[in-house]
Amino acid sequence: MDNKPVTLAIVGCGQRGKGYAEYALLAPTKCKVIAVVEPRPKTRKEVADAHGVDPSLVFATWKDFHSASTETIKTVGKRLVDAIVVAVQDNMHAEVVLAFSEQGYHMLCEKPMATTAEECVRMAAAVKKAGIIFGVGHVLRYSPYSKALYEVINSGSLGKLINIQHMEPIGYYHFAHSYVRGNWGKEENSCFSLMTKSCHDIDIICSWMSPAIPVRVSSFGSLQHFKKSEKPQTAGSATRCLDCPIANECPYSAKRIYLDPVANDFTGWPVSPLIDGVPDIENITMALKTGPYGRCVYETDNDVVDNQVVNLEFSNGATVSFTMVAFTSAICERQTRLHFSHGEIVGDMAKFTVTDFRPKPAKATMHRPPQDGGGHGGGDLGLISAFVKAVSTGKQGVLGTDIDEVLQSHLTVFAAEKSRREGKVIDVQDFGKDIKARCT
CATH class of the missing domain: 3.40.50.720 (NAD(P)-binding Rossmann-like Domain)
Structure with missing residues (x-):
């Protein structure tokens, strides 16, 4: 162009x-x-x-x-x-x-x-x-933090990457908003929560391990808390937060999550998705009285899991454990440990520490990449800017990935969910071949 x-x-x-x-x-x-x-x-x-x-x-x-x-x-x-x-x-x-x-x-x-x-x-x-x-x-993949992390991994300075422990803390009110009351709470309306929330975690794990590919996966998880059996007795028969006697003390109260912030002139996420237009006290109150976001989290029809672990084995023998959990104060601030033959990296999406085991004593270096603004630590703007450049130059490689890699990571997520549901270890590559054979 x-x-x-x-x-x-x-x-x-x-x-x-x-x-x-x-x-x-x-x-x-x-x-x-x-x-x-x-x-x-x-x-x-x-x-x-x-x-x-x-x-x-x-x-x-x-x-x-x-x-x-x-x-x-x-x-x-x-x-x-x-x-x-x-x-x-x-x-x-x-x-x-x-x-x-x-x-x-x-x-x-x-x-x-x-x-x-x-x-x-x-x-x-x-x-x-x-x-x-x-x-x-x-x-x-596209935040300054991730790009800096890639540089260390790809340099080979710490030796072979042998194990990853990665966690996504979704956040207690984020999960209640999106995966209980919101568009992603019921699988038949969207998909299972590992896919809708954490497919990009599996994707970045696969990219860190590349060129090795995932070969076996096991997974466990369930809906533990957001169901009627967990409803506090003191909430009584209330099915909406604005009618609930414990609205001021329940951490999942719609009043606390939506109405109180608007009263303090906050109109961003998670308030903004509730209505079409600019949020104010009157229309947010009406939305909570009549719409899905005002429902008690213990009285909804949600069915996606609120905690899940995924264990992966890669073709080079490396292993990964990933945890997705709703019950955290941190909101999507991933915590990662990467273990190499000669060192380790420990990070939290804002900074990471690289430790080389070989010097005496072991040498640790802190990296704090600049935050370029935008969501996901600059990842949102990083992605759209890379996409625009790829279109402008006509080069898919500018995105650092292609459709085959994207498909592979998605099929890995589907294989993990199959493991969770069936209670058995799944061969990821055989699973992918079976799906592709069905589509020919």
Whole structure:
């Protein structure tokens, strides 16, 4: 491409879509949002106005946008935009990506890639057939912290990477918001929580171990707390937090999580997703009285697990243990220990310590990479900027990964969930072959 900004369509203007779109305002010479797709009218107008989108390129549904694109390709012989950011609900990813890959659009798809293994395989085949630039929202790879960590791992200065212990502390109120009351609380509406929350943890673990690949996996986990049997007796028969006698003391109280922050003029996440438009006391109160986010966490229909462990063996004999847990004060601040033949790295997403065992005494060095702003320690902006550059240069390699690697990490997550459900060790590569065979 020439030096003109890459033109983008944001398909889905929720928290993730808005976050990626922000890059166009920060780097207007690199990219420009010229099309917006969003069913909620106030949010649609807000994002379109922020980016100065022409009304003819503002759509309520992705199918409307697809139809307009079809007409433009047919009559003018060109696509409406250079690339699409797919940030719709998880269970819509496959149909959107498959539709627009046929039209030859480059795409950045929010994680997870899809909600079934078969859909992931079909998407990978479509991406390859179309020959497009394709990225997935595995933002952990793209933060300054992760890039600095990669440099140490890839340098080989600590010898062979033998073992990883990695933990995602989801956060008690984050889990209640997203995985109990929210869009990801019920598997049939989205997917299991290891996929929707932690697929990018499995992805980055696989990238640290590369070129070794995962060969065996076992996993255990369950829904321990967010169910009726765990409801405090003092809550009585209340099914909504605003009617609950213990609303001021329950850590999962919707009043504490949403209403109290708004009363103190806070309108960001997790308050902002509750309504279409700007949150205030009146409309947040109404949302809690009538909508899903006001429900008692012990009285919902959620069914995804709130704690899970995954054990992986790689082709070179290295091992990994990963823990995903809801009950933490830290919110998504991953804790990682990487054990090498001649040293170790201990990190927390903001800083990491590298210890070399060979000097006497062992030498420890602290690394504190700069925080570039944006979500996930700068990973959100890191990903969208890399994607825009990949589209601009026509080089998939700028993203540091490809569709085969993306598919492999997703199939590993599906294999881990199969292990959890069936109570047995799963051969990851055989599992992947079986899924691919079903899709041929």
